[in-house]
Amino acid sequence: MSRAYNFSPGPAALPEPVLRQAQAEMLEYRDSGASIVEISHRGEAFLEVAHRTEADLRTLLSIPDDYAVLFTAGGATTVQALLPLNFANAGQTVDYVVTGHWGKTALKQAAPSADARIAASTEAGGFRSLPARGEWTESPDAAYLHVTANETIHGVEFREIPTAGDVPVIADFSSSIASEPLDITRFGAIYAGAQKNLGPVGIAVLIARRDLLERAGQPRAPIFDYRTQLEGESMLNTPPTWNWYMLGLTVKWMLDEGGVAVFAERNARKAALLYSAIDGSGGYYRNDVAIDARSRMNVPFFLHDPALDAAFLTESKAAGLVALKGHRVLGGMRASIYNAMPEAGVQALADFMQEFQQRHG
Numbered sequence: 001m002s003r004a005y006n007f008s009p010g011p012a013a014l015p016e017p018v019l020r021q022a023q024a025e026m027l028e029y030r031d032s033g034a035s036i037v038e039i040s041h042r043g044e045a046f047l048e049v050a051h052r053t054e055a056d057l058r059t060l061l062s063i064p065d066d067y068a069v070l071f072t073a074g075g076a077t078t079v080q081a082l083l084p085l086n087f088a089n090a091g092q093t094v095d096y097v098v099t100g101h102w103g104k105t106a107l108k109q110a111a112p113s114a115d116a117r118i119a120a121s122t123e124a125g126g127f128r129s130l131p132a133r134g135e136w137t138e139s140p141d142a143a144y145l146h147v148t149a150n151e152t153i154h155g156v157e158f159r160e161i162p163t164a165g166d167v168p169v170i171a172d173f174s175s176s177i178a179s180e181p182l183d184i185t186r187f188g189a190i191y192a193g194a195q196k197n198l199g200p201v202g203i204a205v206l207i208a209r210r211d212l213l214e215r216a217g218q219p220r221a222p223i224f225d226y227r228t229q230l231e232g233e234s235m236l237n238t239p240p241t242w243n244w245y246m247l248g249l250t251v252k253w254m255l256d257e258g259g260v261a262v263f264a265e266r267n268a269r270k271a272a273l274l275y276s277a278i279d280g281s282g283g284y285y286r287n288d289v290a291i292d293a294r295s296r297m298n299v300p301f302f303l304h305d306p307a308l309d310a311a312f313l314t315e316s317k318a319a320g321l322v323a324l325k326g327h328r329v330l331g332g333m334r335a336s337i338y339n340a341m342p343e344a345g346v347q348a349l350a351d352f353m354q355e356f357q358q359r360h361g
């Protein structure tokens, strides 16, 4: 068996050292006599994993003390549904900047629990650009402004997310967290499902300013209440222990590799290499996103003739490059090149694209 270069958008490739460590510890975690998935979340061994994971994540992302970290089950979409319940009062306005599929989803999830408004949208243009800051129509009394840092499907990324005066910005960083240094103090909260850049599916991370968490919010069950979750150390009920452990290993790997500044450099080189393979193909391959809005993490691209898509997928797979099929919304191809994708993988893809063009051009 050999591992291919895996361009899956999520669940995405994990670093091989993480998988190897998990494999080595699978039957018995340290000297607990059982696997990490077979022991109590309230026992010493797991609590150590949980606390170390938070400490390492705080180091990796330079999270200030006045921000709380929550580990939540249910993925990023569940966070999206709970944002208005926790960060807005009943009937209060919440603003959404919609730059792709996930921004739309966030709005849809919030709509039942707040007066959710669109402050800006690029949908009319097919989500291929970023909305000009001067044209956002924000509500001065909004509880928060929601932004999607990186649109995983449409391949659109904010290089710098604007602030919104006194209105806290809440940003979905599911597919770009830890991909470069980030000043968290610019945000009221950020969140991410783990399965893109942080570990396995089944757990999400919410990093929120403590004073915002202390606001009233709306009536909600304790399990949906982030204040209560914080008091209970994200363990009001049995947390997804395996996912938490895997997330911890992934975060530790990123620290060992040198941290987010190192990944920022690698990610910039990877993206530059892939976009130049596309742009330099004389129109054989094409990416439709405005240059200043192109994602460093998810690169959708199209062959000049969709009749070649099937051959591209079959031959790339045979060459050890998997999961390049584009999202059904867009068609074509998509290469997701998160932190765990080595530069050699992107080079192999660029080389394959050139060979494919020579063979089929």
Ligand SMILES: *Cc1c(COP(=O)(O)O)cnc(C)c1O
Binding pocket: 010, 074, 075, 076, 077, 078, 102, 148, 150, 151, 152, 172, 173, 174, 175, 193, 194, 196
């Ligand atoms: C994948 C993704 C989501 C949804 O994550 P789930 O964990 O499946 O709920 C939300 N936002 C972005 C930007 C994503 O990439």
